[in-house]
Amino acid sequence: MKRLKAAVIGCGAIAHNCHLPGFQKNKWCDLIAVADPSTENLKKAHEKFKIEKAYTDPLEMLETERPDAVTVCSPNKYHAEQAIAALNLGCHVLCEKPLCVSMKEANAIKKAADKAGTIFMVAFSNRLYKGNIVAKKALDAGKIGEPFMIRIRFAHEGPSPGWAMSDWFYNPEKAHGGALFDMGIHAIDLAAYYFGKITHINAMVGTLAKKIAMEDNAILQFRFASGKLGYAEVGWTSKQGFAGVEINGSDGALVVDYSDSVQLVTGSTNPSGKRVIRKKVIEKNPTAGGWPIEIDHFVDAIRKNKQPEMGLQAGIDSLRVALGAYDSDKKGKTIVVG
Template sequence: MSKVRVGIIGAGAIARDVHIPNYLTNGSKVEISAIADVAVERAREVAETFKIPHAFVSYQEMLAEVELDAVSVCVPNKFHVEATIAALEAGCHVLCEKPPAMTVEEAERMMRAAKKAGRFLTYGFNFRYSSEVQIAKAFIDAGELGEIYSARVQAIRRRGIPGWGVFTNKELQGGGPLIDIGVHMLDTALYLMGYPEPAIVLGKTHQQMGHKKGVGLMGDWDYENYTVEDMAVGMVAFKNGATLTLEAAFAANVEKKETMQVSLMGNEGGADIFPLKMFQEKHNTLMDLTPAYVPRVDGHNREITAFVDSCLGGKPPICTPEEGLIIQKIVNAIYESAETGKAIQF
């Protein structure tokens, strides 16, 4: 294969502003052959803008009528599972936007479908591809931090409830900040920790601000139909003995407009990832290590270019269905713990 023929499922902002433009940066290696959306006029509009030959009202029709090698799944979380499995069964490699799915059972079905089809399934955790994360991983792989035994994860906005899309609709998304922005930092931490298996998960969610009118730094949201949490707090104990604490919020009374951070603690050193700074004890001295230069890169572009290269016979994607299943277990366990008031054990 010298060119990847790509189909896009979903014609919303993530497809229009992220996936399609970044596929196009790959030049002759990629041909975006078709796009499908239940709002077919939107699909036709995007197709016209980007000169995509075919637009469909259903992905089933697209998969049946157009020969494709790969598919990007860019629909609300509720529809990830069926779209992904259909594309895999049609013989396509799949890049599905995060989170993997709505439930653990769905993530398991997606993983099994990928194995049965013999095709790649990867998820849109683009923070993995940042320079900070890749530099930190090189240090971790070289043993500079030793055994990472604890992590702290934050994805907190002061007033960042999205004023567009379906981000505040639990039925379509499965949750709020935890499943939307929290999964990015959670995945980053797990990736750097070697993706350990969870043993015990404890969680609590709060809905204090989203259901009433207020200042919106990301547009006005539909507070009358707000059905997700404002904030989620979780703690994970892993089977290897490590621990992780998490805070994710769309709206919280904090100083900074937004904090996206992963902090790691190992027995030979620690690190904050955004921006990257490492902490060690060397020669009887406590040292802070800050890179003099960190290349600025587009994580989305790196992610999609890596996916294209995988489809063309390069290295497999760095995010696997098995990792997707682990993160789905943790996210759903935090929500289940919040609902039941009990710790969830695996």
């Protein structure tokens, strides 16, 4: 395969931490251009990554440079417009999560992607953690018997101050949603990665600590097509605490503790209250992988001409559930999403 001309739209925190170094490290790619309306952030990207061409208008960059592969790392509001523009020029696209902000936009992306026939990936980086890959293998191999319940907790202190390089995460017009849209979308996608299609969503969202115009915490309950159940807690106000996944089955549990290890837990509890717990560490580095291998995963898909599992459908499905969660909170009832 000839080398790919790669370009990045949006030069903020995730571009600096994943996309820009990822393309520069990948031996099949030349990172030829970046685009961002902020000249200050373009300058920061140039200082660190020395990219040849920089544009303040992403669409002009696409038209002029005609890259083979593009990643969309702008605020959520712009994902659809920029992904569609790239698809219409025949580019392979890696879009940050959430895919976009409405089902109307998602359908428009699907139409453009079908027409382009290029590779489309959504940046569900949790799927690339070694911990989740090892746990999924153990689950599929029947190590905990028949699984019935999944719980996920993704919570940190929030995107700013400290993370984001521009001021959009707490702006409902640009972000569309808060912790549910930002962290919950990862939890929703990961729940589906482990247990398959989500058919029902029930949710409560709240602004519990931050003085912002959107939710900083959310609790989600899932029913899957298989009949299994699950729940997730996501938030932007947590100093620390458990982060990861726990799956329970008829013969034991899998615990993917992001700050520790992946454990296969078996044992029993008898009526006297005596508990027997056996913990076997099956992976010591649960968060190895993730962002550092995300671009390689995208480029591999392009080289093999095979749509990745964390592809457009995963982006659409997770968006439908996230939007259903807001609807559920508003109406105070369970929403059917599949």
